[in-house]
Amino acid sequence: MVKVFQAADATDLVTELRRSFDDGVTRGYEWRVTQLKKLLLICDNHEPEIVSALHDDLGKPELESSVYEVALLRNSINLAVKQLKDWMAPDKAKTSLTTFPASAEIVYEPLGVVLVISAWNYPFLLSIDPVIGAISAGNAVVLKPSELAPASSSLLAKLLEQYLDSSAVRVVEGAVIETTLLLEQKWDKIFYTGSSRIGRIIMMAAAKHLTPVVLELGGKSPVVIDSDTNLKITAKRIIAGKWGCNNGQACISPDYILTTKEFSPKVIDALKQELEAFYGKNPMESKDMSRIVNSNHFDRLSKMLEEKEVSDKIVYGGQKNRDKLKIAPTILVDVPLDSQIMSEEIFGPLLPIITLNNLEECFDVIRSRPKPLAAYLFTQNQKLKERFALTVSAGGIVVNDIAVHLAVPTLPFGGVGESGMGSYHGKFSFDAFSHKKAVLYKSFIGDAAIRYPPYSTGKLRLLKALVNSNILEIFRVILGLS
Numbered sequence: 276m277v278k279v280f281q282a283a284d285a286t287d288l289v290t291e292l293r294r295s296f297d298d299g300v301t302r303g304y305e306w307r308v309t310q311l312k313k314l315l316l317i318c319d320n321h322e323p324e325i326v327s328a329l330h331d332d333l334g335k336p337e338l339e340s341s342v343y344e345v346a347l348l349r350n351s352i353n354l355a356v357k358q359l360k361d362w363m364a365p366d367k368a369k370t371s372l373t374t375f376p377a378s379a380e381i382v383y384e385p386l387g388v389v390l391v392i393s394a395w396n397y398p399f400l401l402s403i404d405p406v407i408g409a410i411s412a413g414n415a416v417v418l419k420p421s422e423l424a425p426a427s428s429s430l431l432a433k434l435l436e437q438y439l440d441s442s443a444v445r446v447v448e449g450a451v452i453e454t455t456l457l458l459e460q461k462w463d464k465i466f467y468t469g470s471s472r473i474g475r476i477i478m479m480a481a482a483k484h485l486t487p488v489v490l491e492l493g494g495k496s497p498v499v500i501d502s503d504t505n506l507k508i509t510a511k512r513i514i515a516g517k518w519g520c521n522n523g524q525a526c527i528s529p530d531y532i533l534t535t536k537e538f539s540p541k542v543i544d545a546l547k548q549e550l551e552a553f554y555g556k557n558p559m560e561s562k563d564m565s566r567i568v569n570s571n572h573f574d575r576l577s578k579m580l581e582e583k584e585v586s587d588k589i590v591y592g593g594q595k596n597r598d599k600l601k602i603a604p605t606i607l608v609d610v611p612l613d614s615q616i617m618s619e620e621i622f623g624p625l626l627p628i629i630t631l632n633n634l635e636e637c638f639d640v641i642r643s644r645p646k647p648l649a650a651y652l653f654t655q656n657q658k659l660k661e662r663f664a665l666t667v668s669a670g671g672i673v674v675n676d677i678a679v680h681l682a683v684p685t686l687p688f689g690g691v692g693e694s695g696m697g698s699y700h701g702k703f704s705f706d707a708f709s710h711k712k713a714v715l716y717k718s719f720i721g722d723a724a725i726r727y728p729p730y731s732t733g734k735l736r737l738l739k740a741l742v743n744s745n746i747l748e749i750f751r752v753i754l755g756l757s
C-alpha cells in the first residue's frame with residue numbers, strides 16, 4: 276500500500292534537508308558537480324523510459340520528447356557543469372571614495388532548502404531544469420512534479436532517488452493535498468511552474484514565511500503577421516510552435532494570431548496548406564501530435580469551441596474524439612474578443628485568427644491585455660521589428676520564429692505581470708537560487724576622523740564632497756577655500 280504523505284512527513288522532510296544544508300553537504304563545488312553529472316547519467320541511461328512515460332502521459336511523439344525534453348536538459352546540465360566554477364566565483368565590485376581604502380565582492384550564497392513545483396506539459400524539462408539551478412547554486416531541493424503526468428512523475432521520483440544524494444534532493448509525488456502540506460513549510464525559495472490561478476495560491480502561502488518566489492506562469496501569447504513576410508516559412512514555424520509543441524499544450528505556444536483583414540485569407544490558406552503537408556488529410560490519425568492530457572482539459576477545450584459565435588467561426592479542423600482525447604488542429608477566424616477562447620489561455624490545438632485594419636491595431640490589442648509570456652512577430656520590415664520589441668511588453672519576444680528563445684541559455688526565460696515573475700535558464704537559473712551577498716573588506720588603515728562627532732561645518736562639507744565624489748570640492752575643503 277502506498278504511504279499517505281502527511282503533515283508530519285512534510286515537516287520531517289524539510290528538517291532533514293535543512294540539517295544537510297546546515298552541515299554544508301550541498302555547498303561545495305564537488306557535491307554540486309557530482310549531482311549534475313548524475314542528472315546527465317539519468318538522461319544518458321534512461322531516455323527510452325522517459326520517452327515512453329511521456330507517451331503514456333501525453334501521447335508525445337518520440338522526436339518531441341527526445342529533443343524538447345531530454346536534449347534540452349542535457350544542454351542545460353552540460354552548460355552548468357562547464358560554467359559552475361565561474362558562476363560560483365565571487366564577482367569583484369568597485370568601491371568608492373567614501374569607503375577608501377577597501378575592497379568589495381559579490382558572493383553567490385545558496386539560499387537553503389528550496390521547493391520546485393512543476394507542471395504536466397513538459398514534465399521532465401520543467402522539473403529537472405529548475406533543479407539544475409537549485410543544485411548548481413548549492414541548495415537542498417524538494418521537487419513536486421505534476422500529478423497530471425503520473426507516469427513521468429513516478430519515473431522522476433524513481434530516478435532521482437536512485438541517482439541523486441537523497442540527504443539533499445527529494446521528490447514528493449502528489450496533488451493538491453500534498454502540495455498544500457509542502458507549502459505550509461518554511462522554504463528559502465519556491466519555484467513554481469503552472470497556471471496564474473494556482474500561482475496566486477503559491478504566492479499567498481509563500482508570503483506567510485516571507486519566502487521569495489519564482490512564478491513561471493502562462494498566458495495568451497499572440498502572433499502578429501505582417502504582409503511583408505515569407506508566408507510559407509511563417510506558416511511552417513507557427514505550426515511547429517503550436518501543434519508541433521505538445522499539440523498547443525505549451526506555455527509559449529501561439530495562442531492567437533493578429534493580422535490585417537486584407538492579408539488574412541493568405542494566412543489562412545498558407546496554414547491550411549502546411550498543416551496538410553505536415554499531418555496529412557486526416558490529422559486525427561497522425562502519430563506526430565500529442566493528445567490532450569486528460570478528459571478535464573478535453574472538456575475545457577470543447578466548451579471553448581462550442582460557445583455561441585465561436586463554433587460557427589471554424590475555418591479548418593474542429594474534429595474531436597473524447598475517447599482518444601484527440602482534437603484536430605483547428606483554426607477559427609474573428610471570434611468575439613470577449614469569448615472564452617479569447618479571454619482564457621487556450622493551451623491546446625485551437626488557434627483563433629483576429630483580423631484588424633492595420634498592424635498598429637494589432638499591437639494595441641496586445642497592449643490592452645495582460646502581459647503574455649511570449650509575443651511573436653513575422654515581418655521583414657526592420658522598423659516594425661524594432662517598434663514591436665520596444666513597445667510590446669511580454670516575458671520574451673521572438674521575431675520571425677516561435678518558442679526558440681527557450682533554447683538560448685544566454686537569454687532569461689520568464690514572465691512579466693500576469694505571466695509570472697523571476698526567470699531562469701543558464702546562469703539565470705543559478706542566480707534564481709542564489710543570494711547575491713554584498714561583502715566589503717575594510718582595514719584599520721586610513722581611519723578618517725571626519726565621520727565621527729563632534730560634527731562641524733568643515734566635516735559636513737568634506738563628507739558631502741566624499742559621498743558625491745566631488746574631487747574639486749574635496750580639495751577646496753582641504754585647502755580651506757570657501
Ligand SMILES: NC(=O)c1ccc[n+]([C@@H]2O[C@H](COP(=O)([O-])OP(=O)(O)OC[C@H]3O[C@@H](n4cnc5c(N)ncnc54)[C@H](O)[C@@H]3O)[C@@H](O)[C@H]2O)c1
Nearest residue numbers: 393394395420421450451454469470473491492493494526
Ligand atoms: N512559464 C512556464 O515555463 C510554463 C511552463 C509550462 C506551463 N506553464 C503554464 O502552466 C499552466 C498549465 O499548467 P497547470 O497549472 O495546468 O499545471 P498543473 O495542473 O500541473 O499544476 C501545476 C502544479 O501546481 C500544483 N497544484 C495544482 N493545484 C494546486 C493547489 N490548489 N495548490 C497548490 N498546488 C497546486 C500541481 O500539483 C502541479 O504540480 C498554463 O498556464 C501554462 O502556460 C508555464
